[in-house]
Amino acid sequence: MPKAAVDYLYYLRAEKLPHMWCPGCGIGIVVKSMIGAIDSLGWDKNDIAVISGIGCTSRAPGYMDMNTLHTTHGRALSFATGVKMAAPDKHIIVISGDGDATAIGGNHFIHACRRNIDITLIINNNNIYGMTGGQFSPTTPYGARAATTPHGNIDPAFDLVELAKGAGATYVARGAVDNARMMEKYFKDGMEHHGFSVIEILSNCHTQYGRRNKMADAITMIDWISDQVVSNKKAAKMSPEELEGKIITGEMYHNTELAEYTDEYAKLIERVQAKAALKA
Amino acid sequence: MSNRYEARFSAVGGQGVLLAGDILGLAAQKFEGRYSLQSPTYTAQVRGGPTKIDVIIDDEPVMYPKTTAINFFLSLAQGSYDAFLYDLRDDAIVVIDPVLVTKWDEKYKTYQVPVIEITKTKVGKMIMSSVLSLGIMIELTQVVSKEAIEKALLQKAPKGTEELNLKALRTGYEEAQKLLAQET
Amino acid sequence: MSENILRYDSKKKDVVILIDRNLCKGCDICIKVCKPECLALVDAPDKWEGAVVDVVNADDCTFCKLCELQCPDFGIRILRKDEVGKIQFGDTKKTAAEQ
Amino acid sequence: MSSASSEKSDIVFWQGNEVVARAAIAAGCRFYGGYPITPSSEIAAVMAELLPEVGGTFIQMEDEIAAMGTVIGASLVGKKSLTATSGPGFSLKLEHLGYACIAEVPCVIVNVMRGGPSTGLPTAPAQADVMQAKWGTHGDHPTIALAPAFHREIYLDTIKAFNISEKYRVPVIILIDEVLGHMSEGMIIPDPSEYEIIDRVKPSVPPEEYNPYDTQYGDVPPMANYFEGYRFHVTGLNHGANGFPTTVPDICHNDEVRMIQKVMKDVDTLTEYDEYMLEDAEVAVFAFGSTARGAKMAVEKARQEGLKVGLFRAITLWPFPEKVIHELGQRVKAFVVPEMNLGQMILEVERSVHKEMPIVGVNKVGGVPVPPYEILEKIKEVLQHA
Structure with a gap:
């Protein structure tokens, strides 16, 4: 029995379409998978806030018919933390690009992980600053060309999965735009997870990254991503030599034991109020 | 009509003079x-550095x-004496602990009370030295009534320490009475 | 139905392919992922991208939905016939049946 | 002034910072997002203690910018929200202060001013952020800043700050300084009958007709809360009435003009000030915040010496009470402007007076307040030449 068709436009501000992204841009696929995940969870769109920072990816909330907040560069997680603390029973999703989430927003990123606050962070990692004109980001591969690395990138790149795990996120997964079905599954699991979840999506910006690195169209660049990714199940059977230059995808970490931040705060309120009632 | 009275309690951070000012x-x-x-001094060194609290009382x-123009100055440490001996009126009353403040300005009428020693022997708890100092100050200056200071003390004192606090305060009165008796 | 909505019904299966020419940017992704080669790019002089996807072989559609899932533009839908009237599609929030 | 000898049972003796926190709770504040910084940290500490009792939320964030982000986020859910900071932290908060301005999100920011620039004098007072409060965040924007001088006034102005912020959908800044923040003075807690509580106007239309920046109801659009079915969009980009980004020049221009106009049209009711012995004054002292306390003492001393001097104490710094100062400038011969900075608000006095006359500052930036006798000296000096 196939899954019932998702009514994508029900979750979208359809009058805003077509969206602003380039033909073949991975962000569109990410947004679609987000909606697929939300639909399968059966969440009421009135109970969802989608929050973003600045950049191409951060334009996503504008298209989503939910409570949407387009904030400042890198700081979406701070706004999201305020929204979640003020409305702990609602669903908060942050969508961010690699530069937004891990360069200017790096500090907010690691601290949201550390708090284990129930927010889902989706990072569309296309290895580049797209909107500002193709400058290198903390995830641009070594040697790659960007507007600000005309002679090749010498900056070491972040591994976002390791970063998220190390900082304390309790659900971490990595997917890629070439497999929307898997992406949707990670989104769903991450959204359902009660704690801070990070899902990195390897994505294509053929316009800014691809054009400078001999992959000027969506198909070529998505193929380049497909060639690199190996699922963690497959990777488990591969030798280190075989894994050289590969990027492992899959659910990378899932811990349901650790306390969630708003739960802890609710307990704190209960404790304080019980004490106050005793005094009165 | 302004009837401004200024008092300064100074010590080393941690000795509790801020509480004396509050009371x-x-x-x-x-x-x-x-x-x-x-108005307290506020420094990054919470403990150990020279600290003071200024209390200003007026009818308006x-x-x-x-x-x-400070009317009353108390110091329990040389460092704080040196640091905060300014803005004093010529006729200001000064109280020092002579064990801890060994060099002082003869210009001011200076009472010497070994506050720390007395606190140790007569009250027992060192933390009470600031309240004892306050007792000395009240007896010497009468700036507020004993009834008022005791009510304020009881309001500020942590539960269970009321008696000890009152004892410290009243020991302060007695020490000051002795000094005043010597004068006459 | 709006002229920008293209509808193709498979003769072999309970499958309808819907394309929104307004939303399609001709990126080629759906064509690449379609194993039975049901789709192709066609010239679209009315669009700045110059091309949109069209259906060349609806009958061989396997209902795998990969084209739909991988489309970044919400431009293509693979539905059962009975779903067509229930699912919104097109320029505005109208169901395909209403257009 | 009478001095009652009877006991005043309702007197409290709080630090200025504690007054801010307690007043915020009384104003209905239920969210605080902060980051530790001297000399404002006690506000956070008191909020952390009190908010859970009333079911509110306190969070200490990883930095000042994030703290301000949480405040805006919580306000969008409908919570009255507060943050407090000092000098360097205020510099950081300005990024999101601008966001609150353009997205029209109510919130209150307290800046307990300290010496600067940069880390400057962390434990000592200054009034050097008054121009930063006005012009610190980039772009044109409405600014409302209050500078109370007494603890009871701090209490009432904190409540007022929330009211203004809710009424106009603007961030409101409270500027106090280290002296006021750390000193304690006796005060009677204002009774709720002494002040009003204003809440933001909610939309009267159903969600499908709602536009978050719809000006058909006036310059301040009704504001829906998140999660109440309205599903609106908020952005820091210039936007149209529907909240979505636009670059249409006329829409952007008119909207920015409206954002400033919504505040400036009420400048007369918004600006609060205190006039003391100005009726026959030849010299007016213009002062605000803790400096005004020393200035008042100087004016009293001057009057005792028979000098015709009065005090204009600005409580609302922004919008500046331009008209009133201009009129005052027609009556007096000179202004003396003491400030704990090297001359900031004096520029506004000069601009507002707009007339050739002595307007002289008494300035201190060494971390100490301006002493009354220095103000008095300056008064005498200008009287000699006036």
Whole structure:
């Protein structure tokens, strides 16, 4: 029995379409998978806030018919933390690009992980600053060309999965735009997870990254991503030599034991109020 | 009509003079219907550095929140004596602990009370030295009534320490009475 | 139905392919992922991209939905016939049946 | 002034910072997002203690910018929200202060001013952020800043700050300084009958007709809360009435003009000030915040010496009480402007007076307040030449 068709436009501000992204841009696929995940969870769109920072990816909330907040560069997680603390029973999703989430927003990123606050962070990692004109980001591969690395990138790149795990996120997964079905599954699991979840999506910006690195169209660049990714199940059977230059995808970490931040705060309120009632 | 009274308690951070200032301010405003404010020094060194608290009492709302002409100055440490001996009136009353403050300015009428030693022997708890100092100050200056200062003290004292605090305060009165008796 | 909505019904299966020419940017992704080669790019002089996807072989559609899932533009839908009237599609929030 | 000898049972003796926190709770504040910084940290500490009792939320964030982000986020859910900071932290908060301005999100920011620039004098007072409060965040924007001088006024102005912020959908800044923040003075807690509580106007239309920046109801659009079915969009980009980004020049221009106009049209009711012995004054002292307390003492001393001097104490710094100062400038011969900075608000006095006359500052930036006798000296000096 196939899954019932998702009514994508029900979750979208359809009058805003077509969206602003380039033909073949991975962000569109990410947004679609987000909606697929939300639909399968059966969440009421009135109970969802989608929050973003600045950049191409951060334009996503504008298209989503939910409570949407387009904030400042890198700081979406701070706004999201305020929204979640003020409305702990609602669903908060942050969508961010690699530069937004891990360069200017790096500090907010690691601290949201550390708090284990129930927010889902989706990072569309296309290895580049797209909107500002193709400058290198903390995830641009070594040697790659960007507007600000005309002679090749010498900056070491972040591994976002390791970063998220190390900082304390309790659900971490990595997917890629070439497999929307898997992406949707990670989104769903991450959204359902009660704690801070990070899902990195390897994505294509053929316009800014691809054009400078001999992959000027969506198909070529998505193929380049497909060639690199190996699922963690497959990777488990591969030798280190075989894994050289590969990027492992899959659910990378899932811990349901650790306390969630708003739960802890609710307990704190209960404790304080019980004490106050005793005094009165 | 302004009837401004300025007092400064100084010591080493951690000796509790901030509390003495708080109690005096509260006594004046809440229990005597006058006006008061207290302004602490605020430094990064919470413990160990020279610290002070200025208390200003007036019959009308206190305007300028800093000292202009200090009537009473108490110091429990040489460092704080040296650091905060300014803005004093020529006729200011000064109280020092001679064990801890060994060099002082003869210009001011200076009472010597071994506050720390007395606290140790007569009250027992070192933390009470600031309240004992406050007792000395009240007896010497009568700036607020004993009734008011005791009410303020009881309001500020942590539960269970009321008796000990009163004892410290009253020991302060007695020590000051001795000094005054010597004078006459 | 709006002229920008293209509808193709498979003769072999309970499958309808819907394309929104307004939303399609001709990126080629759906064509690449379609194993039975049901789709192709066609010239679209009315669009700045110059091309949109069209259906060349609806009958061989396997209902795998990969084209739909991988489309970044919400431009293509693979539905059962009975779903067509229930699912919104097109320029505005109208169901395909209403257009 | 009478000095009652009876006991005043309702007197409290709080630090200025504690007054801010307690007043915020009384104003209905239920969210605080902060980051530790001297000399404002006690506000955070008191909020952390009190908010859970009333079911509110306190969070300490990883930095000042994030703290301000949480405040805006919580306000969008409908919570009255507060943050407090000092000098360097205020510099950081300005990024999101601008966001609150353009997205029209109510919130209150307290800046307990300290010496600067940069880390400057962390434990000592200054009034050097008054121009930063006005012009610190980039772009044109409405600014409302209050500078109370007494603890009871701090209490009432904190409540007022929330009211203004809710009424106009603007961030409101409270500027106090280290002296006021750390000193304690006796005060009677204002009774709720002494002040009003204003809440933001909610939309009266159903969600499908709602536009978050719809000006058909006036310059301040009704504001829906998140999660109440309205599903609106908020952005820091210039936007149209529907909240979505636009670059249409006329829409952007008119909207920015409206954002400033919504505040400036009420400048007369918004600006609060205190006049003391100005009726026959030849010299007016213009002062604000803790400096005004010393200035009042100086004016009293001057009057005792028979000098015709009065005090204009600005409580609302922004919008500046331009008209009133201009009129005052027609009556007096000179202004003396003491400030704990090297001359900031004096520029506004000069601009507003707009007339050739002595307007002289008494300035201190060494971390100490301006002493009354220095103000008095300056008064005498200008009287000699006036």
